[in-house]
Amino acid sequence: MSNFIVKKVAVLGAGVMGAQIAAHCVNARVPVVLFDLPAREGAKNGIVQRAIDNLKKLNPAPLGNKDDAALIEAANYEDNLDLLKGCDLIIEAIAERMDWKHDLYKKVAPHIGPNAIFASNTSGLSITALSEGFDADLKSRFCGVHFFNPPRYMHLVELIPTAATRPDILDQLEGFLTTTLGKGVVRAKDTPNFIANRVGIFGMLATIHEAEKFGLSYDVVDDLTGARLGRAKSGTFRTADVVGLDTMGHVIKTMQDNLADDPFFAVYKTPDTLAKLIGAGALGQKTGAGFYKKVGKDIQRFDPASGNYVPGGKKADDLVGRILKEKDPAKRMKALHDSTNPQAQFLWSIFRDAFHYIAVHLDTIADNARDVDFALRWGFGWKTGPFENWQAAGWQQVATWVKEDIDAGKALCNTPLPAWVFDGRDGVHTPEGSWSPSRQAYVPRLQLPVYQRQAFRAPLLGEGAVDGSKGGTTVFEDESVRIWHQDDGVLILSLKTKMHVIGQGVINGLAKAVEEAERGYQGLVIWSADAAEGGAFSAGADLQSMLPVFMSGGLKAIEPEVAKLQQAHQNLKYANVPVVAAVAGLALGGGAELMMHAARRVASIESYIGLVEVGVGLVPAGGGLKEAAVRAAADAKGNDILQFLKDYFTHAATAAVSKSALEAQKMGYLKPDDVIVFNPYELLHVAKSQVRALADAGYRPPRRALVPVVGRYGLATIKAQLVNMRDGGFISAHDFKLGSMIAEIVSGGDVDAGSLVSEQWLLDLERKAFMELLGHPKTQERIMGMMQTGKPVRN
Structure with missing residues (x-):
């Protein structure tokens, strides 16, 4: 077995995705060079440098440690193409335009090393079309590698080969993405928008269509299609705002441009409201307004009828809430299907649309049903995938209901479900593998060396594989x-x-x-x-x-x-x-x-x-502060312990x-x-x-050893800072009391600086402070507040 070691990665394009992919490589201790165009004014690497500086400001943070931004090497296409020779993996992440990508490929191709893997982070363009113009050798080392945004947090990466991509290249890349970058890899076929965006964006379009049909407002739809369905709690429209309405519009356009013969083509029309919002520059979270807009502390929703923002916050009907609480998936689906409540009918309709779509398209977009489920779980934050939901709710019964709706003209198109749906099966996932219509077989999971490290791989309903709560x-x-x-x-x-x-x-x-x-x-x-x-x-x-x-x-x-x-x-x-x-x-x-x-x-x-613990008005009393004192003394190696202790104190006193x-x-x-x-x-x-x-x-x-502590001297120094914070109005009197107690424990109490104390001495100080606070009315207020609301009380 040959080792595939990625010594260095190049990322081409310092936009939102490129910069964050580079950041995640740095998180994983992989050296990375980030390229973009030379700046017209000032330093030539100005564009890249600004992107690197911006990484420190983004939230959620792309970097695990902000200081690591300095480890990203900045480069431009004019002066630094020779750096590509030393890179084992080159990821292109520029704007989604075939002509721009081809221009860039012509420029970089002569500088790519003979064994390097070249990949495009396109979200939906044809990988085969992108590889046109490469010689046969480079074609064999080229594929799609589609990260989801934000790349540090989203588990999914889609790997898309062309007919010319060497299989060993894909296996090597899958190993690197899985272990080094921590991703869940799904292999997709080279079809527009691949798997997750194809099915996920179709789902959003179908949801918008059905919401209009049943007259439901965006806030109600989001309440219905979020956490209650085991999906991202942002629901449908809030998710679109987070992704960016322009990005969503772009993915929809890819479907319009490339899927004219798709039976669901009519659904790929850009919704009028979406077009209106994009036209007005309301692109979602990044512009401060989209389907929603924050006004002061209130979240308002767009009202298509009036064209204005109106108060939001409407919730699902209680009846539907009760149906969704039903634990048995078959009973839950039957209740939605049979109910006359418009919200329940809406939910049945979006389930039906999704099942219809994935059954019709499975053989063309994915190798097997497992890849569709993982793509939606890891790329869209669903707890269970669409095929898993169908199988759990009773395969044949649900298939019959879907067929009835298609025959009655209630579905989004009249294409029948494929014959394999009705061949007597009770699902698509079995212990032997997951169903592949294109192979007419159940396909087991890949057994690459990287997966030998996963005793319990991501579980899949119906697979019967042992999960970690039952194995061993x-x-x-x-x-x-x-x-x-x-x-x-x-x-x-x-x-x-x-x-x-x-x-x-x-x-x-x-x-x-x-x-x-x-x-x-x-x-x-x-x-x-x-x-x-x-x-x-x-x-x-x-x-x-x-x-x-x-x-x-x-x-x-x-x-x-x-x-x-x-x-x-x-x-x-x-x-x-x-x-x-x-x-x-x-x-x-x-x-x-x-x-x-x-x-x-x-x-x-x-x-x-x-x-x-200070959040509930207590101090740590399970040995955490004792360990802080022990670690500070070890870190100091004979130097002034207080310099090392201050950070530990601050973290505990501010509940960082x-x-x-x-x-x-x-x-x-x-x-x-x-x-x-x-x-x-x-x-x-x-x-x-x-x-x-x-x-x-x-x-x-x-060895059980005595711990040198800073004693009264350290306590006085820390307390002086606390007095300033209290008198400046930064902390309350009770916070001051808590801070003083934490300071006393980590300092070792009322002893001389440099005294040696036992761990038990420090534990006794922790316990004494904890007990005193437990009897304090302000602490009791904090504990009750936290237990009732889950939020810290500031008193």
Whole structure:
């Protein structure tokens, strides 16, 4: 097997997508050079330089660490084409015009290295047409690689070969995109707009059409087609605003220009309202107005009848809300189909339109049904794909209803469903693979080496493949945790509580897992099955479960529980086998503390880590502040500890949360030797390999040592800053109290500077402060506010 190592990437075009693709390469530690036209005035690389500077301002942030913008090399097509020779992958990302792309290709082709892969990030132009004019060798190394916006966060990349593209090139690129950039790759056929935009934009057009038919306003449609359907919570029209109405218009135009013989061609007409808004320069979020417009704090919606913006915020009918809460997909679909409520009929209609469309087009746009479902899940944020929804709701029954609507002239076109839909099947996904009409067979998933790293690949309904919550051999399980293994010498602890919050059951589970791991395993990994599906590592302590204890035994009853949590974390830190925390998503409060006590952390790039207890008027008391003092002393290496402690203090006192694992490393929540992984499906594999590496190297727990602290001197220095913030009106009196308490703990309390204290001393300070605050009325207000509204109370 030959190694395909991408030593350097070139991105051609420093527009929105090009600059952000370059940023994500830098996130993944891949050297990148970003090209654009030479500037007419000033420095020749001015256009690229402005794009690089702009990356630091964008939200959501394309860079995991803003300082990394400096690592993007700026270049222009006039002076720097020789740089292409050193690039193993060249991605073109200029505007969607065939003639412009061809002009650029002529310019760069002579400078592309003999083994480099050349790819276009077009969102819908024909890859085959783009490759015209290349010699046979370059044609064999050319393909489409379509990232979704924003490239750091959207999991989908569509890989589009031409008839001339070498298969090994695609396999190499899929490996790089999957592991290094952390993407979910779907291979698409070279048809207009490929898979996700073809089906997704059709879905949006069908939704607009049906909404007009049933007389529903944009806000109601968005409430119906967002989170209630397991889709992006922005719904339909809000999503269009975020994407940009001009971008949506462009994708629609590609369909109009290239799909004249499509039976659904009439639906590809640009909706009148969309044309009107684009004409008025209302392009959505980027221009401040589109289907919606923010006026002060209110969100208004466009009203096509009057041509004005009117108050928004209307919601779905209660009846339809109740139907959508039904857990059984077959009952839910039947209720929508049978209901006379216009909103329910609207929902049935958009389901029917989508099922009709994907059944008619599956054989031409994708190799198999799985690729359509993953394209919509990863590119449009759907929890389940359209074929999965159809299969879950009862394949034959739904097919019959769709056929009835087509025959009755209710569908968007009269093309019948293909014969394979009615061949007695009960779906398209089976344990053998997913249905491919073009091959007349069930196609299994690709088994590339990169997928051997994913013990639990993205699950697909009907495939019957084991997901992470059920795989392996269970050693112990209750409602809070599961302790299990995969017969490879590494024990796994998975949390089962909602958002993986830490209550008594999890604390007991931690103790059990450490004991079990020490008895017969190389080490322990803390990993939960939904980590890859946007779950949380742990959202912290379970405040709800503390209520009954508090109600029955008052404050006194809580203190032993806090001591137990501290002890559980200490046992983790000093376990005789390595414990590795596999972190993805939220690791807040107690979740951050749990992770900090592991021997090592393996974190997904999308990890949001912080000690956030001040939000509920408390201080961290699971050893987080103790660890801050320990880490600051270690970082200082004999220098002034206070300089290193200030950052840890500030992060805890302001409840700062990292916006990426890279930022968490900078903040000190992750250590320099912790591992950052880009593909969340590879988290478990990498965490286990870390356990083995530590075990193979003869792991011993850290020695229990005394900690040098800054004492009264450090406390006085930090407090002086807090006084300024309070007197300047930046923080409340209660925030001042919380900040002072955090400062006292991380400084080691009322002792001389340079004193040596034990970890237990610091834990006792944490617990004492926590208990005092729990009895404070202002803290109780914050806790109740958070539990009722989920938002921090500022008091």
